[in-house]
Amino acid sequence: MCRLFSKYESQIKSYCIENGLDFEKLSSFPQCWGKNDIWVQYHDPSRGKNGMKDETPAPIVLIISVNGGNVTFTQTEHTGKYLR
Amino acid sequence: MTINTIDNPIEQQHTGKGNPNAVLMFGIDLNNRQKALLESLPDYDSRIVVPKDSVNMADLSALTSYTGHEFAMFTKGNERLIVRGGEKNVNIDIDEAKKLSADGYRCSGHTHPGIDFLSMQPSNGDYAVLACFKQTNSVIYNSKGDFRTFEKRE
Numbered sequence: 515m516c517r518l519f520s521k522y523e524s525q526i527k528s529y530c531i532e533n534g535l536d537f538e539k540l541s542s543f544p545q546c547w548g549k550n551d552i553w554v555q556y557h558d559p560s561r562g563k564n565g566m567k568d569e570t571p572a573p574i575v576l577i578i579s580v581n582g583g584n585v586t587f588t589q590t591e592h593t594g595k596y597l598r
Numbered sequence: 599m600t601i602n603t604i605d606n607p608i609e610q611q612h613t614g615k616g617n618p619n620a621v622l623m624f625g626i627d628l629n630n631r632q633k634a635l636l637e638s639l640p641d642y643d644s645r646i647v648v649p650k651d652s653v654n655m656a657d658l659s660a661l662t663s664y665t666g667h668e669f670a671m672f673t674k675g676n677e678r679l680i681v682r683g684g685e686k687n688v689n690i691d692i693d694e695a696k697k698l699s700a701d702g703y704r705c706s707g708h709t710h711p712g713i714d715f716l717s718m719q720p721s722n723g724d725y726a727v728l729a730c731f732k733q734t735n736s737v738i739y740n741s742k743g744d745f746r747t748f749e750k751r752e
Contacts, residue, residue: 516749546720546738546748555720557751562726565695566670566688566708571719 516547518580525585526578533589535597540576543596551579556596618656618743622663622713632657636664639682643689650676655707659739662709666741670708672698679703685711695730705730707737707745717741720748 519526530537546553555572562568575596577588614620616629628636635653638646639661650673658669658680668683670690679698681688688708690698695705705728710717717740728736728750735749 516747542751544720544725544749544751546718546746548715548718548744548746553719553746555725557725558722559726559729562722562724563692565691565723565727566668566683566721567691568723569668569687569710569721570723571716572722572725574719 516545516552518547518550518552519545519578522578522580522585526587529585529587530597533587535576535593539597543575544572550581551577553577556592616657616660618659618663618739618741621660622741628660628664632660632664635680636661639669639680642667642682642684644682645679647677647679650678653678653680655709655737655739655745656743658707658709659741659743659745662711662739663741666711668709668711671706672703673706674701674703678706683708690727692726692730695727699731703731704733705736707739709739709741712740713742714740715744715746718744718746720746724748725750 527537530540540554543554544557546555553574554576556575557572573592574590575592579586614626616632620626658671661669666685668688670681670688672679681690718738720738735747737745737747739745
């Protein structure tokens with residue numbers, strides 16, 4: 515798990531509860547991170563059968579950003595579909 | 599002594615050659631090591647095994663800046679397998695990823711052409727390939743040398 519996700523897990527969980535999102539699902543989804551943010555993605559194994567021959571992006575379901583210790587969240591068009 | 603007789607090591611060291619962002623934004627050339635690597639990877643699905651210390655992911659990012667093509671790197675011991683892809687993919691399917699894993703390779707990373715953050719967004723295929731290896735994470739570099747780490751879930 516991404517270090518940022520572990521560090522701010524309690525805030526992430528609170529955000530999920532306040533916004534009716536399933537934290538358990540969120541925690542189980544694959545993550546992609548940079549220095550200050552995490553993309554939580556939905557991975558559909560049935561769509562990855564061609565490996566790197568198919569670079570159709572896995573949908574981002576939530577963006578978690580950290581700036582100066584403040585955690586902010588950005589929902590995407592896929593958030594409701596995969597996290598509610 | 600005049601100023602003209604002094605070699606300027608700063609200028610010599612900061613030509614930008616081989617820097618992915620400099621290659622992309624200013625048309626700076628690849629460095630000699632990167633040129634040699636590219637010459638041995640002339641076409642889609644060209645492959646080469648090189649010593650581990652002769653290439654890193656920043657080099658592949660520079661090659662992506664220069665060519666607009668994806669490149670993938672797999673590492674086993676002191677060797678690296680480099681695979682040249684095309685504009686939108688690399689010819690590594692699930693069966694081959696499983697073979698590489700069985701042969702002892704790890705999926706070090708690959709590149710996606712592009713300069714924005716979303717160019718580093720992993721695909722379902724990227725996650726499926728990563729799932730074939732014992733490791734939990736890998737990296738995607740874009741054409742600027744920026745990178746993100748992605749991690750599978752079991």
